[in-house]
Amino acid sequence: MKDAKLTLKANPHHQSVVSITPTVAVGADDLLIVGGPCTVENLGQMTTVAQCLVPHGIQALRGGVYKPRTSPYSFQGSGDAGLDILAQIRCHHRVPVVTEVMAIHQIESMLDRVDMLQVGSRNMQNFDLLKALGEIEKPVLLKRGLAATLEEFVMAAEYIVSHGNPGIVLCERGIRSFDNYTRNVLDLGAVVALKQITHLPVIVDPSHAAGKRELVPALAKAAIAAGADGLIVECHPVPDQSISDARQALSLDDMVALVEQLRPIAAAVGRRIPAATTHGAALAA
Template sequence: MLIVMRPDATPQDIERVNEEIRRRGWAPHAIPGGTRTAIGITGNKGAVEPEPFRVLPGVADAITISQPFKLVSREVKPEDSTMQVGNLTVGGKTIHVIAGPCSVETREQIVGTAQAVKKAGATMLRGGAFKPRTSPYEFQGLKNDGLSLLAEARKETGLLVTTEVKDTATLAQVAETADILQIGARNMQNFSLLEAVGDTRKPVLLKRGMSATIKEMLMAAEYIVAKGNTRVILCERGIRTFETMTRNTLDLNAVPMLKSLSHLPVFVDPSHGIGVRKAVPAMMRAAIAVGADGIIVEVHPDPPRALSDGHQSLDFTEFEKAMDEVRAIAGALGRDVAKLG
């Protein structure tokens, strides 16, 4: 159920609706809009009778929501959501690019990469400090030392930091440094972690699980938003199919589908999506062409020597060229790519 308030509704009117929702044992969720506030209801086990809410002062309407992902649905919020991440606005007409290595390795590597990707037009830096890997014998990241190096790179360049949080045990440490908390594909349905990042109120980049449906991805986002954290970015990063010539199959169908079903911003990860270095720039262009609000790309100063994901990482020259192409596609669609001053 969605309670839509009138534009002239007072704070007291809104609180009266919230009290009525709580009285029934449910949870209210305020959803601010351009001209008026809506209030979503969660916790109900069945259909909600709209009439008791329609008669309350300040209420314009009470609308039944058909989707199981209530708070992230366009039925709840028809217009696109935008969110503040530091001094940047994510969502809307402007496209953002997050770039950097899969893993933080050394000071020279991460600071040098940050400087290069900023020059090419990225507004945010990616880099893993705590790295969940398929094999326990692969490089697991520098952990706290990696977080310190990311903070140093941010200080040097002004780029905001996106880094993965792999479990609830290290969430507090990661949240101290990260501007955006990344939930990786393997953790998309780690519900304890989703609820915990919801409690932080920090921006979250939620990657689609490698075998997850679009609906499952939206339900994962619902876990975060239901805890009160509305600053969620959905990220298509490729799914596992029968194809073996690429690492994954980048499901660009998901972008327009997610944009039609949800008001949340949608990013694309072409690096993991295809996993083939020479094909990543084409997937960057394609992501913008289908309407993505941003992309997250792996960039390394010397990909063959990278400790993780070198086979899908661009070097500085390749990334700079790819960014020129991304700007051309964005311009053709009447959009622009953000760049730090």
Template structure:
């Protein structure tokens, strides 16, 4: 990986820590859990998630611009969704992560959210990557569904080479011949990325599995193999989600999953912050 001059790990002990806000970071001892729906649907939906999962998750996710395979599928709430995310973040104190799909969306989103996500379909949208390199905002870069590890690393290099060092890599599964799962989660890539780069690496088990019953096992395996965090889809009423309903966890299931990660994090020398004492979702399970 000689061409990865900036994100490549020249020193075996080098490790970057990306700050999400003044109190949260990714890549240090603490594991970061990001949870929320595939798509922002309403203020009530986001408030419920924040209220019930504060203490289990450290950040909220929610799409407001959605790249969909069908042009007739729900494309997200756009600016109304951004306002919902911003209000939820202010009320809960949870930072928010959302996807940016186009250069013209960057400024508005960067003023309202804490981390900009580049989705799988845009991993090699090089003009978008260059533009994000000029923004003082952390970027969550997802692996393309058929991207090699080298292509993934060089996509991160585009962002960093244009001035933004705050990049977090996300393994979210790659396309295979088998259609039982939505994608195949490549945990070998997580280990490889930790050896090849100094960037933090998190895992998205929701898009990898596409089936909610598999998400817990994949999440635990991800932490065991060295992931710095997880981004997981959850919803107050999973079967009513307007997109990706089959892979969304209920809020009690999400809280229980986080609890199951604690001994694994400890075993690999990591820590899960914000103990969910009096967590309504966990108590309701």
């Protein structure tokens, strides 16, 4: 990784902290827990999610409005209407929201309505998109490509940072394997390596790695034990009725239970999950 100049650690103690809002950050002692559905379906759904999760220590909500689907005939997301829903949720419930950006032309419409832009696995090497995200002041959640090496992953982050945006959070979400029992293979070795190679925060998506909800809690616990700076987990009010990725979504009750189960693991590795509602202050403009 000799060409990476801005994302590599300058010394063993070099660790960046990325602020999502003035009161929510990732990379320090507090772990970041992001929860929510794969897809924003309607305001009622997202209101239920916020009312259930925010009081229990989940610091940010996720929800897709533009969906990269394998089949062109699958639901592609609610688009601009979904962004309006996210904007209402972040305002009324005073919680930051994260959503995926797929194209340069979508960026401008997101800037005033979401707090973090996610680059999905399929777009990890969409270099024009990465350059454009380097020119904004919003933090970016960069997911590892489904067959990307660590060098390719780090260099994708380098594209964003080198164009002016240092607020990058890396996300290990599983890589493709010959075994189809799980959706992907969660590479916890990559989490450990990335924490040694780069100063950027590293979080884990156990939902896309597992593809099966019953595997998610154990993988989430292992990720925190391995040194991840946080998690992004799919959950839904009625998982089996989710428009997309229903099989891997936790129920909201199970999501809340998972957070409580993570607290002693976080403490054991010198981290903590903030107490409920400690983050509900002013959001970034």
